[in-house]
Amino acid sequence: MYQFSGRLKTFSLALIILGFVGLAYSFYNGSQKTLEDAKHAIEAANSDAHGAGHGEAATPHAAEAGHNSHALKTDKEAHASEDKDTSHGDVHASSEAHGTSHDDEHATHVLHQLQNRPWSAFYVALFFSLGLTLLVLTFYAIQRVAQVGWSVVILRVMEAITANLLPVSIIMILVLAASVMHINHLFPWMAEGVFDPESDKYDAIIDGKSIWMNATGFMLRSIAYLVIWNVYRFLIRKGSIKEDTANDGNKTYKKNYNMSVVFLFLFMITESMMSWDWIMGLDPHWFSTLFGWYVLATLLVSALTVIAFVTIYLRSKNALPGINDSHIHDLAKFMFGFSVFWTYLWFAQFMLIWYADIPEETTYFVARFTEYKLPFLGMVVMNFVFPILLLINSDFKSRPWFVFIGGAVILMGHYVDVFVMVMPSTVGAQWSFGIPELSAIFFFIGLFIYTTFSAFAKANPIAKGNPFLKESEHFHYYNIEHTGEGSGDHH
Numbered sequence: 001m002y003q004f005s006g007r008l009k010t011f012s013l014a015l016i017i018l019g020f021v022g023l024a025y026s027f028y029n030g031s032q033k034t035l036e037d038a039k040h041a042i043e044a045a046n047s048d049a050h051g052a053g054h055g056e057a058a059t060p061h062a063a064e065a066g067h068n069s070h071a072l073k074t075d076k077e078a079h080a081s082e083d084k085d086t087s088h089g090d091v092h093a094s095s096e097a098h099g100t101s102h103d104d105e106h107a108t109h110v111l112h113q114l115q116n117r118p119w120s121a122f123y124v125a126l127f128f129s130l131g132l133t134l135l136v137l138t139f140y141a142i143q144r145v146a147q148v149g150w151s152v153v154i155l156r157v158m159e160a161i162t163a164n165l166l167p168v169s170i171i172m173i174l175v176l177a178a179s180v181m182h183i184n185h186l187f188p189w190m191a192e193g194v195f196d197p198e199s200d201k202y203d204a205i206i207d208g209k210s211i212w213m214n215a216t217g218f219m220l221r222s223i224a225y226l227v228i229w230n231v232y233r234f235l236i237r238k239g240s241i242k243e244d245t246a247n248d249g250n251k252t253y254k255k256n257y258n259m260s261v262v263f264l265f266l267f268m269i270t271e272s273m274m275s276w277d278w279i280m281g282l283d284p285h286w287f288s289t290l291f292g293w294y295v296l297a298t299l300l301v302s303a304l305t306v307i308a309f310v311t312i313y314l315r316s317k318n319a320l321p322g323i324n325d326s327h328i329h330d331l332a333k334f335m336f337g338f339s340v341f342w343t344y345l346w347f348a349q350f351m352l353i354w355y356a357d358i359p360e361e362t363t364y365f366v367a368r369f370t371e372y373k374l375p376f377l378g379m380v381v382m383n384f385v386f387p388i389l390l391l392i393n394s395d396f397k398s399r400p401w402f403v404f405i406g407g408a409v410i411l412m413g414h415y416v417d418v419f420v421m422v423m424p425s426t427v428g429a430q431w432s433f434g435i436p437e438l439s440a441i442f443f444f445i446g447l448f449i450y451t452t453f454s455a456f457a458k459a460n461p462i463a464k465g466n467p468f469l470k471e472s473e474h475f476h477y478y479n480i481e482h483t484g485e486g487s488g489d490h491h
Contacts, residue, residue: 022439
């Protein structure tokens with residue numbers, strides 16, 4: 001049995017505490033922001049834009065327009081009132097009043113963005129941690145449904161990783177509940193007056209989606225997603241351990257197989273709905289029919305990378321009997337293949353929308369090109385170019401150090417991907433990478449390490465009751481002798 005070392009446990013707890021302290025400071029600092037801070041931020045942005053040139057100065061305001069849905073309505077109302085004025089003095093006074101009102105609204109909006117930053121940083125790391133854990137669970141279910149032989153020796157690794165699902169699910173519910181109660185301003189469609197035709201903040205587009213975008217339905221769906229995923233994780237973990245000692249003619253194995261089939265069916269529905277609610281809901285005016293698949297791809301690549309990392313670590317500690325270079329090689333092949341799949345979806349979504357040039361569709365990418373050009377384009381290099389160059393060689397896929405280097409860049413790249421999904425919608429131009437972001441990353445890495453290795457230490461490291469175990473243990477012999485893959489040191 002594997003023993004969760006005191007050194008690793010201390011390291012994980014230190015990360016959790018360090019992350020918690022940093023987040024507490026960030027939330028406190030964010031709560032102290034005032035309208036004066038927002039006005040100073042606006043002045044600084046305008047000064048930078050003016051220095052860059054008139055052509056570039058317009059872009060920040062274009063980006064802000066996408067996050068201030070009622071600004072256009074206010075403009076129209078003001079101009080209408082100006083047309084009705086009969087005297088030049090009245091028109092001038094109306095214009096000044098409108099300008100003051102608009103400046104105050106813009107400052108309030110920027111204040112919300114400044115206050116959102118610790119929430120957004122935490123939400124990015126939370127969603128990334130929850131999502132990749134969920135996709136590890138999904139990949140595990142796929143192995144069972146496909147009755148795959150090669151991966152049996154790492155099934156317990158995947159089960160251990162999915163222990164992270166319950167704590168991050170609880171945290172997610174708390175964050176979403178805070179949004180519904182207006183403790184944060186992550187979701188603009190939850191703002192007061194958005195669904196009220198009598199309000200200055202009324203948004204006809206969002207109101208037209210009220211069948212889906214309503215707080216009650218949002219919370220009920222979110223709870224349903226998390227309950228479905230966690231119930232399957234609990235039952236399959238219990239059933240998997242039972243397989244080790246079951247003497248029932250594979251009845252337990254077949255029961256686990258049937259549970260996995262049902263889970264995968266429910267997952268394909270709930271994953272897309274989750275993507276619409278938790279990510280696309282941050283940009284309520286925008287939609288993409290490909291978005292669920294895109295989110296799936298970025299989380300799946302991350303999940304496969306994490307499986308490879310934990311497997312390599314446990315193998316180095318001699319905690320995984322039966323693991324060999326060919327298992328690492330196959331994990332790296334999945335990392336490579338789904339990196340290409342992610343790139344295809346990224347290109348398909350981006351290029352078709354950009355080429356069609358329909359304003360209500362391109363606004364999503366305009367906001368990201370305006371203030372997030374470096375991370376938006378940089379993640380393509382991190383998520384596609386780098387993995388391709390490093391992992392395209394078959395021999396490199398069997399070498400843990402190359403897999404680790406490639407995987408580290410992949411994880412950073414897909415964190416940036418989620419960052420770019422969330423931040424433009426919640427903090428706009430008021431973004432940077434500092435204490436809030438690092439603290440959130442530390443917190444969830446520490447939580448992941450603690451839950452994963454605690455769970456791994458509580459069960460046999462090998463699923464001994466699985467009927468395909470022998471095939472998995474001798475996987476490398478078949479790989480070398482029949483396909484010619486692998487390096488000579490396998491012999």
